[in-house]
Amino acid sequence: MTLEKTPKLRRGFRFQWEPVQQSHVLLYPEGMVKLNGSAGAILAEVDGVRPVHEIIRTLEQQFPDAGPLAADVEAFLAEAVQHQWIELS
Amino acid sequence: MTAPAGQVGPPLWLLAELTYRCPLQCPYCSNPLDYASQEHELNTEQWLDVLRQGRAMGAAQLGFSGGEPLVRQDLPELIAGARELGYYTNLITSGLGLTEGKVQAFAEAGLDHIQVSFQASDPELNNAVAGSRKAFEQKLAMARAVKAAGYPMVLNFVIHRHNIHQMNDILALCENLDADYVELATCQYYGWAFKNREGLMPSKAQLVQAEQEVNGYRDDLRNRGRPMKVIFVTPDYYEERPKACMNGWGNLFLTVAPDGTALPCHSARLLPIDFPNVQSQSLNDIWYHSPGFNHYRGDSWMPEPCRSCDEKDKDFGGCRCQAYLLTGNADNADPVCSKSPHHDRILAARTAADHATAGLDDLIYRNARNSKLLYRG
Ligand code: SF4
Ligand code: SF4
Numbered sequence: 001m002t003l004e005k006t007p008k009l010r011r012g013f014r015f016q017w018e019p020v021q022q023s024h025v026l027l028y029p030e031g032m033v034k035l036n037g038s039a040g041a042i043l044a045e046v047d048g049v050r051p052v053h054e055i056i057r058t059l060e061q062q063f064p065d066a067g068p069l070a071a072d073v074e075a076f077l078a079e080a081v082q083h084q085w086i087e088l089s
Numbered sequence: 090m091t092a093p094a095g096q097v098g099p100p101l102w103l104l105a106e107l108t109y110r111c112p113l114q115c116p117y118c119s120n121p122l123d124y125a126s127q128e129h130e131l132n133t134e135q136w137l138d139v140l141r142q143g144r145a146m147g148a149a150q151l152g153f154s155g156g157e158p159l160v161r162q163d164l165p166e167l168i169a170g171a172r173e174l175g176y177y178t179n180l181i182t183s184g185l186g187l188t189e190g191k192v193q194a195f196a197e198a199g200l201d202h203i204q205v206s207f208q209a210s211d212p213e214l215n216n217a218v219a220g221s222r223k224a225f226e227q228k229l230a231m232a233r234a235v236k237a238a239g240y241p242m243v244l245n246f247v248i249h250r251h252n253i254h255q256m257n258d259i260l261a262l263c264e265n266l267d268a269d270y271v272e273l274a275t276c277q278y279y280g281w282a283f284k285n286r287e288g289l290m291p292s293k294a295q296l297v298q299a300e301q302e303v304n305g306y307r308d309d310l311r312n313r314g315r316p317m318k319v320i321f322v323t324p325d326y327y328e329e330r331p332k333a334c335m336n337g338w339g340n341l342f343l344t345v346a347p348d349g350t351a352l353p354c355h356s357a358r359l360l361p362i363d364f365p366n367v368q369s370q371s372l373n374d375i376w377y378h379s380p381g382f383n384h385y386r387g388d389s390w391m392p393e394p395c396r397s398c399d400e401k402d403k404d405f406g407g408c409r410c411q412a413y414l415l416t417g418n419a420d421n422a423d424p425v426c427s428k429s430p431h432h433d434r435i436l437a438a439r440t441a442a443d444h445a446t447a448g449l450d451d452l453i454y455r456n457a458r459n460s461k462l463l464y465r466g
Contacts, residue, residue: 012202012241012269014177020099020147027177029202029243029270032101032150084316 003056003070005088007077008048013085015043026085033085042076046086052077097386099147100343100376103176104154104355105136107164108347111157112185114220115208116452117247117282117289120156121358125460129348133163135368137170139345142372144174148343151176154355156347159186165198172199179204181245184231185224192234203235204243204272210258214251220454232266243270248299249289250442251449256302260319264310268317273303275324279356281455283414284463288447290438296327326435330400331407331423338385338409343376351375353382356410360419385409385419392420394428 009015014027017040024040026033035043041062045055056073063069080086109124121127131139140151151171158164159182171178180195184205192203205228208218212225219225235242244263246252252259256273263271275296278286291299303321310317325332335342335354344352349367352358364381365374376382384390388401395406406412407423415424416431424431453459 011239014201016149016175018147018149021101025149027149027201029204029241030150030152030179032177084318 003053003074004051006048006051007046007055007080007086007088009043009046010084010087015046028085038072039076042073043080043086052088097377098340100143100341101148102150102152102342103140103143103148104152104342104344105139105167106154106156106344106346106355107136107158107161107167108156110160111155111183111455112160112221113157113183113224114454114456115218115247115281116285116454117249117276118455119277119280119282119356120455121280122284123460123464124156124455125457126464127346127348130161131345131347131349131367133166135349136163136167139349139367139372140167140171140174140176142367143343144176146373146376149175149177150179152179152181154181157183157185159191165191165194168195168200169198172201177201182206183219183224184228185221187227187231187234189234192231192238192240196238196240200240202243203240204245205232205235206245206247207259207262208247209252210255210262214255217449218251220456229266232268236267241269242267243272244268245272245274248273248275248291250291250295250445251289253291253295253299256299257306260303260306264315264317270318270320272320272322274320274322277324278326279359279410279414281453285452286438287441287445288449288452290326290442290445291324292442292445293327293439294443296323325408325411325425326438328425329427331404331411331425333404334408334411334423337405339376339382340386343372351379351382353385354410359410360413362419390420392422394426394430395422398428 012028016025018025021034024035026035041059045058056070059069059073081088108130109120109127158180168178178201180200180203182205207215207228209215215225216222246259276282276289282289303319307319339353342354344355345367346352346358350364351367352364362381362384365379391406395401407425409419411423412421413419415434422429424434
């Protein structure tokens with residue numbers, strides 16, 4: 001995955017916090033995925049504007065104790081593309 | 090497994106059946122046979138209240154269905170209210186009564202997704218099954234309008250013995266309409282479909298052929314790099330184990346019928362169980378404390394063979410409605426299961442499907458006249 005690319009939620013997908021489930025979820029036609037903490041934190045930064053490398057930097061600032069995050073973020077985004085949740089442009 | 094009462098999770102999924110009114114007459118309709126004598130509908134404020142309560146309990150997915158939800162004049166208001174509450178809003182429609190103006194207005198109100206149902210890939214068969222002469226053209230126009238307005242589009246086809254040979258044509262039509270998802274849902278035998286089962290159920294040979302066609306088309310889509318997702322729901326009558334119906338009774342799904350009756354699934358109304366009404370109880374009480382919703386939670390209600398079966402956490406004994414329709418007792422194992430002492434009823438239906446000759450004219454169409462005839466008492 002190139003760090004210059006910009007991820008964006010695909011049309012019809014909505015990302016939101018669900019207080020009752022105490023987690024972020026991804027909603028789409030007749031479906032819902034409950035996201036774990038790190039997936040939620042990454043998708044929260046996916047705004048269709050900032051490229052992958054900026055998202056990584058933001059997350060590393062947010063979680064200074066987590067060490068370098070590039071590999072994890074890229075792996076998750078690749079998975080999200082595969083699930084057809086997001087697209088890269 | 091289904092949580093025993095007391096450790097019940099929230100209803101994440103709410104289905105609002107706004108009305109039983111519908112301009113079409115599909116002989117596989119899952120609405121109750123006596124729908125015509127249930128004319129009472131919740132009003133706008135009552136529906137908005139149901140939506141508020143459901144959302145507060147944790148519901149995130151909301152389906153507007155029916156009948157045909159478009160006959161409700163307050164639909165834009167309900168959509169806007171739901172969206173504001175934070176629901177992901179799905180409109181499940183036949184496309185009849187839809188206009189480009191409405192497609193646009195719903196988008197502005199915040200509707201997330203529209204599912205349009207078709208009956209077949211060509212106008213003759215489509216209109217014959219739907220019992221309406223102009224249905225097909227209208228559906229085509231509306232599918233195009235939905236797509237043009239930027240919604241993700243799901244096209245739904247209920248599959249039965251009279252259209253199961255059309256898989257390639259159906260998928261080509263969907264591709265042509267630029268669908269994002271296609272649901273090929275083989276008939277489930279509840280409501281009108283159960284009445285018409287003999288005339289609807291495909292034979293095993295038809296099913297095998299259809300599966301091959303669908304798989305072939307999927308490969309083709311992949312090779313051509315088309316992202317259209319095809320979901321083929323195969324009929325459980327050809328399985329040896331039942332489906333994990335609704336993911337467990339009163340586990341995730343909450344349906345509210347037009348008159349406010351709350352149900353664990355849209356066909357549960359046919360069961361000899363008293364279900365509560367949102368007009369006399371809070372949704373919270375209904376979900377967590379009503380006898381109707383607690384009836385089949387957990388597994389202590391199970392008789393043999395389910396009781397001592399090591400698969401009961403997987404399928405919860407199958408579908409209560411199917412058990413009731415086929416054995417007369419909703420507690421029984423779903424006869425789809427080969428361990429069920431009533432499995433012969435499923436085998437008999439398969440044999441019947443191999444020899445069925447009934448044409449479309451022999452089906453009982455879902456309309457007010459037939460509904461009243463069936464329930465004259
Ligand atoms: S299945 Fe057909 S008749 Fe029944 S509500 Fe849907 S469109 Fe109307
Ligand atoms: S016996 Fe009951 S629990 Fe066991 S597989 Fe069959 S339906 Fe499921």
